[in-house]
Amino acid sequence: MSDLEQFRAETRAWLAENCPEEMRDGDITAENQCWGGRQWEFQSDAQKRWFEAALAKGYTVPTWPKEYGGAGLTADEAKILDEERNRISARKPLSNFGISMLGPALLAFGTHEQKLMHLGAIARGEIRWCQGYSEPGAGSDLASLKTKCEDKGDHWLINGQKIWTSNADISDWIFCLVRTDFDAPKHKGITFILMDMASEGISVKPIILISGHSPFCETFFDDVKVPKAYGDGNLAVVGEVNRGWDVAKNLLVHERGMLGTMSPLRGATGPENLGGYAADAIGFDETGRLDDPSLRQKIAQAEIDDWAYNLTVERMNDEANAGNGLGAKSSMLKYAASELTKKGSQLRMDIGGTEAATIGPDGIEYGSLANTWLYNRAYSILGGTTEVQLNIISKRVLDLPSA
Amino acid sequence: MSLILTEEQEMLQDAANGFLTENAPVAAFREIRDSKNPDGFSRDLWKEMAAMGWAGIIVNEEYGGSEFGYVGAGVLAEQMGRNLTASPFFSTSVLGATAVQRYGTAKQKEQHLGAICDGSTLFALAVDEGPRHRPEHIEFTATPHGNGYKLSGAKTFVADGHVADKLIIAARTSGEARDPSGITLFLVDADAAAIERTHTPMIDSRNAANITVDDLEVTGDDILGEVDGGYEALEGILSAGRAVLGAEMSGSSQQAFDITTDYLKEREQFGQKIGSFQGLQHRAAHLATEIEMTKSAVLKSLQLLDDDFESASATCSMAKAKSGMTAQLSTQEAIQMHGGIGVTDEYDVGLYFKRVHVAQQMFGDAGFHADRLAKRSGY
Ligand SMILES: Cc1cc2nc3c(=O)[nH]c(=O)nc-3n(C[C@H](O)[C@H](O)[C@H](O)COP(=O)(O)OP(=O)(O)OC[C@H]3O[C@@H](n4cnc5c(N)ncnc54)[C@H](O)[C@@H]3O)c2cc1C
Ligand SMILES: Cc1cc2nc3c(=O)[nH]c(=O)nc-3n(C[C@H](O)[C@H](O)[C@H](O)COP(=O)(O)OP(=O)(O)OC[C@H]3O[C@@H](n4cnc5c(N)ncnc54)[C@H](O)[C@@H]3O)c2cc1C
Numbered sequence: 001m002s003d004l005e006q007f008r009a010e011t012r013a014w015l016a017e018n019c020p021e022e023m024r025d026g027d028i029t030a031e032n033q034c035w036g037g038r039q040w041e042f043q044s045d046a047q048k049r050w051f052e053a054a055l056a057k058g059y060t061v062p063t064w065p066k067e068y069g070g071a072g073l074t075a076d077e078a079k080i081l082d083e084e085r086n087r088i089s090a091r092k093p094l095s096n097f098g099i100s101m102l103g104p105a106l107l108a109f110g111t112h113e114q115k116l117m118h119l120g121a122i123a124r125g126e127i128r129w130c131q132g133y134s135e136p137g138a139g140s141d142l143a144s145l146k147t148k149c150e151d152k153g154d155h156w157l158i159n160g161q162k163i164w165t166s167n168a169d170i171s172d173w174i175f176c177l178v179r180t181d182f183d184a185p186k187h188k189g190i191t192f193i194l195m196d197m198a199s200e201g202i203s204v205k206p207i208i209l210i211s212g213h214s215p216f217c218e219t220f221f222d223d224v225k226v227p228k229a230y231g232d233g234n235l236a237v238v239g240e241v242n243r244g245w246d247v248a249k250n251l252l253v254h255e256r257g258m259l260g261t262m263s264p265l266r267g268a269t270g271p272e273n274l275g276g277y278a279a280d281a282i283g284f285d286e287t288g289r290l291d292d293p294s295l296r297q298k299i300a301q302a303e304i305d306d307w308a309y310n311l312t313v314e315r316m317n318d319e320a321n322a323g324n325g326l327g328a329k330s331s332m333l334k335y336a337a338s339e340l341t342k343k344g345s346q347l348r349m350d351i352g353g354t355e356a357a358t359i360g361p362d363g364i365e366y367g368s369l370a371n372t373w374l375y376n377r378a379y380s381i382l383g384g385t386t387e388v389q390l391n392i393i394s395k396r397v398l399d400l401p402s403a
Numbered sequence: 404m405s406l407i408l409t410e411e412q413e414m415l416q417d418a419a420n421g422f423l424t425e426n427a428p429v430a431a432f433r434e435i436r437d438s439k440n441p442d443g444f445s446r447d448l449w450k451e452m453a454a455m456g457w458a459g460i461i462v463n464e465e466y467g468g469s470e471f472g473y474v475g476a477g478v479l480a481e482q483m484g485r486n487l488t489a490s491p492f493f494s495t496s497v498l499g500a501t502a503v504q505r506y507g508t509a510k511q512k513e514q515h516l517g518a519i520c521d522g523s524t525l526f527a528l529a530v531d532e533g534p535r536h537r538p539e540h541i542e543f544t545a546t547p548h549g550n551g552y553k554l555s556g557a558k559t560f561v562a563d564g565h566v567a568d569k570l571i572i573a574a575r576t577s578g579e580a581r582d583p584s585g586i587t588l589f590l591v592d593a594d595a596a597a598i599e600r601t602h603t604p605m606i607d608s609r610n611a612a613n614i615t616v617d618d619l620e621v622t623g624d625d626i627l628g629e630v631d632g633g634y635e636a637l638e639g640i641l642s643a644g645r646a647v648l649g650a651e652m653s654g655s656s657q658q659a660f661d662i663t664t665d666y667l668k669e670r671e672q673f674g675q676k677i678g679s680f681q682g683l684q685h686r687a688a689h690l691a692t693e694i695e696m697t698k699s700a701v702l703k704s705l706q707l708l709d710d711d712f713e714s715a716s717a718t719c720s721m722a723k724a725k726s727g728m729t730a731q732l733s734t735q736e737a738i739q740m741h742g743g744i745g746v747t748d749e750y751d752v753g754l755y756f757k758r759v760h761v762a763q764q765m766f767g768d769a770g771f772h773a774d775r776l777a778k779r780s781g782y
Contacts, residue, residue, distance in 0.1 A: 275782040290782045299782070300773035301724075308725045311699035315406040322407055332692040391681070393688035398664055400678040400687065 018053035022046035037128025054093035069123025075321040098122035098129040100258040105251040113233035132162040132176035149178035158224040168217035192244035211374035212364035260333025265306040265344040328396035335389040338379035345373040419482040427488040436608040443610035444489040453522025466516035473708035477650035484654025494563035499526025501643040506628040506636040527567035529558035545574035551622040564612030565602040583634040588627040607758040642719040646704040649726035656733035659755040697729040724772035730759040
């Protein structure tokens, strides 16, 4: 048996032994996944057991080095772990912005001490991070941000406002882009900084979405003092002062890569299989076909697109593992995934008809089809809009000229 | 298995790309078209391809093939799609070789596979009986006669049917016109007196034939596969054809797109390169994304044909659907983004547009395959 075959066999056995039945429901949604953090309470005993088993093995962050809480898996091994996990439809034991966004950026740009402190805490599910990028005047044009950060000798002094900070109200720390030089060209005066949300002077205010719920916040910084370092070599700033844009961009590639690995037609809450759902909801005509030919055709086309999309994620990963980095192609995946996700939940709503459009006594129910459909509108906006992804593909992948 | 080409397959790709751009570029195709070459391809070129092992690309080494499998065939077809290479590769090396190698008797293999590999015998598959692909609508009859059968009926748009030495004909030995069961495949000489072939030149300047057969007497030796059970074999042959046509369309999509992005980078209007206009950029970026999706779909279907042929049907169908949609979009956009020059005969993008349309119609367009997927999934 080759090493990888051996690894697969061991992984399969480990999953069989350690992943509780209740965690094998496949559909990972915002409300059933394990986020971690100081305020986290496990939703079930099974969720807790699964998390703890994964943690002991380094499988909350399988590819991270062992010294930072991971299992140090190679790309091939990680693929096998994913495949074996998907085979039994097991949820991820832990997922959050620390794992998908900050972690990879710290691995690339952090000092050893920064990695030891922050990566370990992320791996153990102790700290939940939020992303402080967008501002009221800086959305797609992120680099025009204005939150001000002044050097006060032993500390930084921060004033300004962020917006659309997902889950800021329930997060422990924030990774944030601030302006340290107002005179430099806009990309050259930005710094990437880490702060504890409990710091004096930080306040948050939730914003309710059309889905009736609120993962969103406005975040205000009012004379917030951030120490220069959280210990020896463990600076608040990641990378160099005024060079935060490099870190920010690296992180965005990971964010898009992560958003681009959603399984568009399935990841969303709701019946797993669109065609099966439609058959149940609508029924058949006398020839045994779905009793709505236009919907039938749209569902089938969407399933073909979804299938081709998922294979593309697999192929690009295989290419990356073979040494051809994903780079700006992650924008293709982000673009395709978000448009397809919207299409899928639109189709679900169309299949559900008026019934899917009803609400409960307390408004739009969290996790309902309608809730998901409304929330999914945001996929082509968050993490860089569809138009911005198309701009990136035009310039970085196709090398088309600038205006 | 990784969804990327192996080193060997990449080498084949480079070799094919080098050979075709050198020996069979679009200009050569134009010459065939403009000279009204009655074959519709160059026999010399086909001999060279055969000598390189392309004609026997999926055939096992024991019969003289190069045993590169369907991924290998797709790699070649993709480059042919890029160069619009006209050849009997598809009808002979993909359809004919699949039919004989997978479903033929030992004797049929012995007799035909070597001749496929050395390029001396050309095959064609006669399945459809109307303008749209409907593989189970077979009315062509095979009635028992003596120890064998008598074949009678008509087939339409048989690709390369006008030049084929051998025909594989799907005929009905029992059942009703739309039954998948009751179909039997026959492998016959194309120049038999009872067969009449009418050359039907196509919009893409390739050739096909309408075929009528009037009381052709055949024996049990001419049956390919099972009596009444031919649909399964037909399904396998069509699957291989669909995946390889997908690869060809993927190549054409990419080439039409490359020609277009080059044009966007050089053509100026309003004092700017037109590639700097967001109205075109976003469509180009969308197209690039669709082309990536198509490549994955096609490669997966080819790999599955090599790995687990029997299970590949649905996947090949989806790959055909995806590649057809993308190819149509890519070639339509290629014309549009070129402005007036795009609709001239002199410019190549129109040739891609025409070829892709025919390839999309062959063996089922995207709508046909979406319907199959829906049926198979029970809705
Ligand atoms: C659900 C959700 C969660 C989010 N979470 C976070 C978070 O946790 N942290 C955070 O920092 N941010 C977060 N965001 C913010 C998100 O990153 C921004 O909304 C996004 O970058 C777009 O910025 P904007 O909303 O200001 O839109 P704008 O930039 O004002 O865009 C308006 C429209 O103009 C288009 N447009 C803008 N520029 C161009 C251009 N150059 N070419 C073509 N079209 C253009 C856009 O595509 C869009 O259609 C979140 C957003 C959503 C919806
Ligand atoms: C069949 C036919 C008959 C014709 N007959 C005549 C005739 O009798 N007399 C005559 O004078 N002309 C005639 N024309 C020419 C016709 O008017 C031009 O082809 C047309 O104006 C487009 O110009 P172009 O071909 O140079 O394309 P280009 O201007 O080079 O355009 C190339 C591509 O770039 C796009 N593009 C250009 N600028 C922009 C922009 N600012 N923003 C976004 N996209 C842009 C275009 O939409 C197109 O997709 C004819 C054309 C055709 C096809």
